[in-house]
Amino acid sequence: MSPLRSVLAIQPGQPASDGAGVRLNRVIGGNGIERFDPFLMLDEFASDDPDDYIAGFPPHPHRGFETITYMLEGRMRHEDHLGNVGLLQSGDVQWMTAARGIIHSEMPEQEQGAMRGFQLWLNLPAKDKLGAPGYRDIPASEIPRLTSSSGVEVVVIAGQFDDGEAQQSGAVQRPHTEPQLFDLHLPAGSQIAPRLPDGHRAMLYVYAGTLELPGASAQAVPAGRLVRLSDHGELHLGSRDGAKLLLIAGKPLGEPIVQYGPFVMNSREEIEQALRDFRDGVLA
Structure with missing residues (x-):
């Protein structure tokens, strides 16, 4: 029998707020994200109080990574500047590849009841960070x-x-x-x-x-x-x-990770370029 994987750490998440005031449990993210390479962030959202989630995540940009949203309960509508529209319901997954740039919104499509799920950020290799963005909704049945x-x-x-x-x-x-x-x-x-x-x-x-x-x-x-x-x-x-x-x-x-908000690149210069591109309306 081979040795078991050892436990390096057991840690709680940290209360956080994102989007237009959605209350979250930030499981990983921020300082020390290189320890979790290739993963950048894991957020858990779980509440039956609409005040915690109803404001949602109005339009915002991403570049340089992928987001995976997994819904346990509730309904969340996705729209982006590429024309994609999708409704995430209980058990569904959304896999979005921001790559060179995507601007999207994630808005609750309910006014009461439980909203629960996760969003995981997965890094892209340097060679794919400025590739074509993509989006896929995966129903629970699939x-x-x-x-x-x-x-x-x-x-x-x-x-x-x-x-x-x-x-x-x-x-x-x-x-x-x-x-x-x-x-x-x-x-x-x-x-x-x-x-x-x-x-x-x-x-x-x-x-x-x-x-x-x-x-x-x-x-x-x-x-x-x-x-x-x-x-x-x-x-x-x-x-x-x-x-x-x-x-x-x-x-x-095993590549450098430089993050500034919704942009994750390999150097400060690439982050500055992402900010200029977003300002100039040419992110994607």
Whole structure:
């Protein structure tokens, strides 16, 4: 048996506000983002109070990366300057490649009830940062799912899921960062051991219940905690009482990361060019 991936850190997110005042839990982002390469930011939004989300995210620009929005509950409408319009509903995913530039809005299409989900920012390699932007809505019905022998339900959003018993390709594949994004629902008493490529960054975000990490330093991880793991070894997950979590892994790019708000490039000069392009109306 190979060594298990070790736990580098267990940390809570930080309260944040973005867009026109949407309350968020910023799980990763800001200082130290290079530790999560190729991932730049993970936000969780979860509220049944419309005052926390109703103002939404009016038109704003992006350049140099991809955004993945995964809705658990609620409805969010996307519109962008390319003419794309989409409505994200419970279980749906939006995969947007900003590349050289996209200006979009994300506005709640409800006035009451729960709004819950995640947005993950995935970096692009330098050679693709000024490529053509793209957009894809993926309905929940088109996202592969499987159930393991111990009853764990796996929503395979991106990458290739493999636990030694079952394999399933996700709805999205990316060649350079090779992201793996799975939503795991562990019933009480279940276990699972997803296989991840050696050298890939890996992290877990528990959003419901309590996750158990076995091994010499066994730990229980409650909801609202991010687990940052080492880049090598096996991964074994379990839950005594049940848990829901995101498993996020990817191949580091190993390139400089320079971020200024919604722009992520490789140098300060490229950021300054992005600001000029947005000012001059030629971002895309």
